[in-house]
Amino acid sequence: MRKVAVVGVGMTKFTGAQSKTAVELFAEAAMDAIAESNIKPRDIQALFVGNALSDIAEGQAQVQVFAADYLGLDHVPANRYENACASSSAAFRDAVMWVASGAFDIVLVGGTETAAKMGTPLATRTFAAASDSRYEYPCGLTFPGVFALLTHLYSRKYSIPLERLKRQMAQVSINSHYYGARNPKAQFRKEITMDDVFNSIMVAQPLQLYDCCPFSDGASAVVLACEEKAKKLSDKPVYVVGLGQASSGNLASQKDYLPRLIARELSAKQAYSMAGLSPKDIDVIELHDCFSIATLIALESLGFFEFGKSGEAVERGETKIGGKIAVNPSGGLKAKGHPIGATGTAQVYEIVKQLRGECGERQVEGAKIGMTDTLGGDGGTICNAILARGW
Numbered sequence: 001m002r003k004v005a006v007v008g009v010g011m012t013k014f015t016g017a018q019s020k021t022a023v024e025l026f027a028e029a030a031m032d033a034i035a036e037s038n039i040k041p042r043d044i045q046a047l048f049v050g051n052a053l054s055d056i057a058e059g060q061a062q063v064q065v066f067a068a069d070y071l072g073l074d075h076v077p078a079n080r081y082e083n084a085c086a087s088s089s090a091a092f093r094d095a096v097m098w099v100a101s102g103a104f105d106i107v108l109v110g111g112t113e114t115a116a117k118m119g120t121p122l123a124t125r126t127f128a129a130a131s132d133s134r135y136e137y138p139c140g141l142t143f144p145g146v147f148a149l150l151t152h153l154y155s156r157k158y159s160i161p162l163e164r165l166k167r168q169m170a171q172v173s174i175n176s177h178y179y180g181a182r183n184p185k186a187q188f189r190k191e192i193t194m195d196d197v198f199n200s201i202m203v204a205q206p207l208q209l210y211d212c213c214p215f216s217d218g219a220s221a222v223v224l225a226c227e228e229k230a231k232k233l234s235d236k237p238v239y240v241v242g243l244g245q246a247s248s249g250n251l252a253s254q255k256d257y258l259p260r261l262i263a264r265e266l267s268a269k270q271a272y273s274m275a276g277l278s279p280k281d282i283d284v285i286e287l288h289d290c291f292s293i294a295t296l297i298a299l300e301s302l303g304f305f306e307f308g309k310s311g312e313a314v315e316r317g318e319t320k321i322g323g324k325i326a327v328n329p330s331g332g333l334k335a336k337g338h339p340i341g342a343t344g345t346a347q348v349y350e351i352v353k354q355l356r357g358e359c360g361e362r363q364v365e366g367a368k369i370g371m372t373d374t375l376g377g378d379g380g381t382i383c384n385a386i387l388a389r390g391w
Contacts, residue, residue: 283364
C-alpha cells in the first residue's frame with residue numbers, strides 16, 4: 001500500500017439556508033482545493049462525494065455526476081456516499097484506499113449538503129430516517145431524543161447528578177462557541193455563557209437549544225495524492241496515516257454497551273493500529289459534537305479520558321487549546337455548523353490547516369498529529385482518520 005497525502009483543501013462558509021444548490025456549493029469548495037493543490041481539473045482521476053439529503057432537499061439525485069461536470073472532470077468515475085452524518089468521512093476513507101492501492105494517483109473527495117433550506121419539520125423527519133424507521137422513529141425518537149436518552153444513561157451509569165452533568169455539557173458548548181467565534185467559516189460566530197445555555201429553550205429533556213448543533217448548508221473538499229505526486233505538488237503535504245470504520249444497528253441492538261458507542265471504539269482501534277499510535281500521540285481532534293453529551297462520550301471512547309471522567313476534564317480546561325487534547329478548535333458541529341454530507345471532510349479541512357499551522361488565533365501550537373471522528377445515525381456508522389505532517 002502506498003502512502004497517501006492531502007495536498008489541497010477547500011471549504012465554503014457554513015450557513016443557514018441559502019440559494020446555492022449542493023452542486024454549486026461543492027464546486028466552490030472543490031475549486032479552492034484544486035487551486036491549492038497546484039493541479040488542473042483534468043489531473044483528477046476520480047471523484048467521491050458525501051451527500052445524504054439532496055434527493056429530498058432539492059429533488060436532485062446523483063449530485064456527484066453533476067459536480068464532476070461542473071468542475072470539468074470529464075468522464076471520471078464519480079461515486080456518491082450516503083452514510084448519514086458520516087457520509088464524506090466514508091467517502092474520504094474509500095478515496096484514500098483507492099489511492100493507496102495504486103488504482104488512482106490523484107482523487108477529489110468531499111461532501112455537500114443543503115439541509116437548512118429544508119426547514120425544521122422536514123429536516124427533523126428526514127434526519128430521523130437515519131435511525132431505524134420501523135421501530136425508532138414511529139415511537140417518536142428523533143436524534144435529540146436519542147442523545148437525551150444517552151444523557152440520562154450516562155448520568156445513571158457513572159453516578160453523576162444530572163445538574164452537574166448539564167454544567168459539564170454546557171461547558172462543552174461554551175468552548176465550541178469560543179472557537180467558532182474565531183473561525184471565519186463558522187455558522188455561529190459568537191461566544192455564549194453558562195446562563196445562555198441554561199436559559200435556552202428545552203429541546204429534548206435534558207438537552208437545551210445550546211446543547212444541539214444546527215441545520216446547515218455548506219460543502220468541503222480535499223485533494224488526495226500518492227506520495228510521489230504529493231511531494232511534487234505541495235511543500236506541506238499532510239499524510240493520512242490511520243483509518244477506521246465500524247457499524248452498529250439500532251439502539252436496542254447496542255443495549256449491552258450504551259451510553260458507550262461500541263462502533264466508535266472499534267473504529268478508533270483500527271485507526272490507532274494502522275497508524276502505530278495511541279491517544280496520547282494526538283495533538284488535536286475534530287470530533288462529532290452533534291450534541292454536547294456526544295463530546296463527553298466520544299472523548300472516552302477514543303481513549304482520551306477514563307469512562308465517566310471526561311466532563312471533569314472539560315471543566316478543568318483539558319480540552320482547550322493548550323490542554324491535554326485540543327478539541328474542536330474549528331468550533332465543531334455545534335458552532336461551525338453541520339451540513340450533513342460535508343461534515344467529515346470539513347473535519348479533515350480543519351486538521352490539515354492545523355497541522356500546516358494556518359489557523360491564526362485558534363492555532364494549536366506545534367500540532368503534528370490530528371484525528372477526525374464522525375458519527376452517522378445513532379451510532380450506525382462511525383469513521384476515524386489520523387493525519388500527520390512530516391510522516
